[in-house]
Amino acid sequence: MTVVDVFERTSGPYEDALTRYRASADRLALEPGVRSVLQHPRREMSVAVPLVRDDGRVEMLTGHRVQHNLARGPGKGGIRYSPLVDLNEIRALAMWMTWKCALLDIPYGGAKGGVTVDPSTCSADELERVTRNFVSGIGPIIGPDTDIPAPDVGTDERTMAWIMDAFSTTAGRAVPGVVTGKPLALGGSQGRVSATAHGVAHVADLALKHVGMNHGGVTVAVHGFGNVGAWTATLLHQAGHRVVAVADRFGAVWNGNGLDVPDLRRHVAETGSVFGYGKADPLPTADAVLGLEVDLLVPASVERIIHEGNVRQVRANVIVEGANGPITATAGDMLDDAGVLVVPDILANAGGVVVSYFEWVQAQQGLWWSADEVRSRLDARMTDVWRQVVERASADGTGLRAAAMDRAVARVAEACVARGLGH
Numbered sequence: 001m002t003v004v005d006v007f008e009r010t011s012g013p014y015e016d017a018l019t020r021y022r023a024s025a026d027r028l029a030l031e032p033g034v035r036s037v038l039q040h041p042r043r044e045m046s047v048a049v050p051l052v053r054d055d056g057r058v059e060m061l062t063g064h065r066v067q068h069n070l071a072r073g074p075g076k077g078g079i080r081y082s083p084l085v086d087l088n089e090i091r092a093l094a095m096w097m098t099w100k101c102a103l104l105d106i107p108y109g110g111a112k113g114g115v116t117v118d119p120s121t122c123s124a125d126e127l128e129r130v131t132r133n134f135v136s137g138i139g140p141i142i143g144p145d146t147d148i149p150a151p152d153v154g155t156d157e158r159t160m161a162w163i164m165d166a167f168s169t170t171a172g173r174a175v176p177g178v179v180t181g182k183p184l185a186l187g188g189s190q191g192r193v194s195a196t197a198h199g200v201a202h203v204a205d206l207a208l209k210h211v212g213m214n215h216g217g218v219t220v221a222v223h224g225f226g227n228v229g230a231w232t233a234t235l236l237h238q239a240g241h242r243v244v245a246v247a248d249r250f251g252a253v254w255n256g257n258g259l260d261v262p263d264l265r266r267h268v269a270e271t272g273s274v275f276g277y278g279k280a281d282p283l284p285t286a287d288a289v290l291g292l293e294v295d296l297l298v299p300a301s302v303e304r305i306i307h308e309g310n311v312r313q314v315r316a317n318v319i320v321e322g323a324n325g326p327i328t329a330t331a332g333d334m335l336d337d338a339g340v341l342v343v344p345d346i347l348a349n350a351g352g353v354v355v356s357y358f359e360w361v362q363a364q365q366g367l368w369w370s371a372d373e374v375r376s377r378l379d380a381r382m383t384d385v386w387r388q389v390v391e392r393a394s395a396d397g398t399g400l401r402a403a404a405m406d407r408a409v410a411r412v413a414e415a416c417v418a419r420g421l422g423h
């Protein structure tokens with residue numbers, strides 16, 4: 001089997017990523033050489049990761065790190081801990097990182113990693129050992145100038161601190177630049193924890209204004225209530241919007257008068273889920289939030305939540321993709337045809353990687369910015385790119401996703417060609 005054949009075996013998210021990439025390559029009339037280069041991950045590593053339980057039992061997990069494209073700079077992208085992680089999913093997420101970094105014009109390529117572990121079944125010590133074993137496996141291909149991980153589903157700043165420590169222990173010196181999303185004590189940036197959500201909320205505001213819904217009290221549903229979903233709900237609530245429903249993997253809750261989001265977050269901190277929150281009604285399934293009649297829907301959980309089977313139930317006017325790949329390629333086309341404004345992931349959730357880049361810039365300068373400074377630089381970058389995408393969509397007569405993809409893919413293609421097709 002040739003290399004190309006191996007990469008042709010896809011899973012759902014990777015199929016979506018390739019479908020959207022190929023559509024963009026067609027629109028841009030990319031030359032066959034560069035077209036083929038951009039379709040293939042540059043480097044992949046899969047490693048066996050022992051999970052040593054607190055009672056000494058050992059379970060073998062699998063971890064991956066995929067670097068999709070490095071033409072514009074070191075690989076950049078999160079590390080996911082989930083039992084559903086698989087190599088093709090990581091390939092898709094790595095490819096999306098390439099386009100996201102290019103669209104936001106930050107000097108990174110695209111990468112992503114993950115381990116097949118359910119963090120909710122592990123103690124902190126078990127997770128620390130998994131993280132250290134994973135880093136010793138992928139250590140040879142990560143580093144401040146080669147590939148810089150960050151948080152994603154199931155990981156957080158504590159995980160980043162362990163990665164930094166494991167990598168530094170091997171190097172024999174502190175290497176804070178090997179990860180972003182670190183705690184402040186290790187050189188993290190103000191505002192990184194909520195940065196993705198700040199970007200989502202900011203772009204949601206721009207999108208609502210774009211469709212003439214800039215009045216207060218917009219109704220909102222959020223699918224996924226982790227870092228991105230819970231912070232987005234908080235910020236939209238603070239902005240005066242009515243967050244009427246939220247879901248996580250255990251269930252969903254609804255209150256037509258608007259949820260008290262800070263109070264709901266306290267419930268989640270105590271119980272681990274939105275499920276069972278007393279000041280709201282339960283919905284039959286988590287996915288029931290997708291069919292609610294709301295102005296704004298924020299899918300902020302995982303890939304392929306809106307698909308051919310449920311897309312016709314969606315009644316929101318505006319969808320802002322907090323998650324990566326939450327809408328399948330086919331369902332996305334159907335939403336475009338139905339006139340729903342969809343702000344694509346590579347723009348909508350880019351706030352996280354933008355502030356990761358700011359973390360790196362601050363560390364380089366040895367100069368730390370205030371939370372307000374980080375926030376205003378983030379807002380400025382997101383507004384700028386939003387305008388570029390809207391202008392291109394209007395000039396090309398396409399939707400926002402096509403415009404964002406075309407801008408990003410063209411930028412990466414140009415870099416690859418300038419390097420003699422290096423990537």
Ligand SMILES: NC(=O)C1=CN([C@@H]2O[C@H](COP(=O)(O)OP(=O)(O)OC[C@H]3O[C@@H](n4cnc5c(N)ncnc54)[C@H](O)[C@@H]3O)[C@@H](O)[C@H]2O)C=CC1
Pocket residue numbers: 151152153154155196223224225226227228229247248249250286300301302303322323324325349350352353
């Ligand atoms: N953390 C970050 O800075 C960034 C995250 N993203 C993306 O945002 C999405 C969410 O990431 P995080 O909030 O960091 O993860 P997280 O692990 O903090 O939260 C994930 C949430 O989604 C829920 N969930 C998972 N599967 C679900 C399902 N099938 N149905 C309903 N709810 C489900 C979980 O219960 C949890 O509430 C992912 O697509 C991630 O790749 C994108 C950019 C940056």
Ligand SMILES: O=C(O)CCC(=O)C(=O)O
Pocket residue numbers: 076077078079100148149150151152180181324349350352353354356
């Ligand atoms: O902050 C980063 O470097 C990457 C965040 C990420 O994984 C993403 O944007 O999907």
